[in-house]
Amino acid sequence: MVHPVLASFIVSDFIFLATGVMLIAAASVWTAQVSAPPTVESVGRQLLLQNCPLVAVLANGIVVVITFVVSLPAFALPNSRTWLKMHSWGVVVCLVFTLVLGLMEWIQTLTTRANLEEMWGRQSDVTQSMLQQKFDCCGYVNSTFPLYVPDATCTNDIIAASKEGCVTAFSNYGEKWLKNLFTAAFGVVGMDVVLLLCAAMVIRYRKEQLRYRLIDQKWGVGNI
Known part of the structure; x- marks a missing residue:
């Protein structure tokens, strides 16, 4: 029967692996999305992803998977603490x-509005038009600043003037997206902390077991 301490470590370790796979999958999917031609539905997300450290996210996921692999010998060597200590340091790096x-x-969420204004100014008329259609707005601040791009949403000056600028809708969208990202990242950090505590308990448990074996050997009663 698996000891509860070891069982907790095994469960948390596989959840740790799942977070690594999730990071690799997310980085791969987002990189593909950034490279794909923008659409009205995807243009906002693509612009935000262009400023995300996707390579670092991919590297983070790879480090997590490598750290998990380091823990595997600890399962095969029930008395060893060396691999567990190496694994724990790897978890600290991932954390x-x-x-x-x-x-x-x-x-980034602290300067979302300013960053998006700069981002908006760098976009082509086609991209700005997609953003106007996505958020049902005209121009960034308003229809005249900067001047809106005529399209199906902003067909003429009168209609454009009746609509709000894209700054509020685009900023809210960007802040929500970034909040989801850093919330997910902090959730992964929390899981790393749990795994680190479980690894520390297993190391302590194996240290105590070794101490008991040495005492039993000293008194000549054999191993427990």
Whole structure:
């Protein structure tokens, strides 16, 4: 029967692996989305993803998977603590890596409106038109600043003037997206902390078991 301490470590370790796979999958999917031609539905997400550290997210996921692999010998060697200690240091690296990524996204939420205004100004008329259609707005601040792009949403000056600028809708969309990202990142960090605590308990448990075996050997009663 598996000891409860070891069982907790095994469960948390496989959840840790799942977070690594999730990071790799997310980075791969988002990279493909950034490379794909924009549509009205995807243009907002693509612009935000262009400013996300997708390579770092992919690297983070790979480090997580490697760290999980390091833990496998600990299952095959029930008395060893060396692999567990190496695995724990790997978890610390993953924890710090993910925490930094999460903090980067959180910091972006503090300047979302200013960043999106600069982003809007760099876009072509086609992209700005897609954003206008997506958020049902005309121009960034208003229809004249900057001047709206004529399209199916903003057909003429009168209709354009009756609609709000895209700044509020685009900023709200961007803030919501970034909040979801850093919340997910901090959730992964929390899982890393749980795994680190479980690994520490297993290391302590195996240390105590070794101590008991040495005492029994000293008194000549054999191993427990």
